[in-house]
Amino acid sequence: VQLQASGGGLVQAGGSLRLSCVASGRTWNNYSMGWFRQTPGKEREYVSAISWSGRMTYYADSVKGRFTISRDNAKNTMYLQMNTLKPEDSAVYFCASTQYYSASVDQHQYVYWGQGTQVTVSS
Secondary structure, eight states: OEEEEEOOEEEETTOOEEEEEEEESTTGGGSOEEEEEEOTTSOOEEEEEEOSSSOOEEEOTTTTTTEEEEEEGGGTEEEEEEOSOOGGGOEEEEEEEOSSSSOOSOGGGOOEEOOOEEEEEEO
16 A cells, blocks of 8 residues: 655634545555654654554544545545644645455554654744
8 A cells, every 4th residue: 555645734823624535455444544644853643543444533633623534435535624733733645555344543553654744834
């Protein structure tokens, strides 16, 4: 599975962005996926996860109520709608895929990773 993340950019606090992650690979839509983020000098952190069907979604407390994860298996694409962005949301965002049906918040369960897309939120 190969993953390509896009949609990052510069936005003012309170604004919105939608990240996309396009996957290639025959069995992509059998796998759960997630979004993670990382800032310089810090460890990569979990943001959100979605099951293979899209029915189950999970969020880090820091983004709950502001971010929405979704996927369109027909388009081989996962999304992260980010609303009410805050400066502390600034990071490189990575999409990733497991080899399981169930969603996971543990980044060690993820075996395929995209290249990351930069999100910068100005105050």
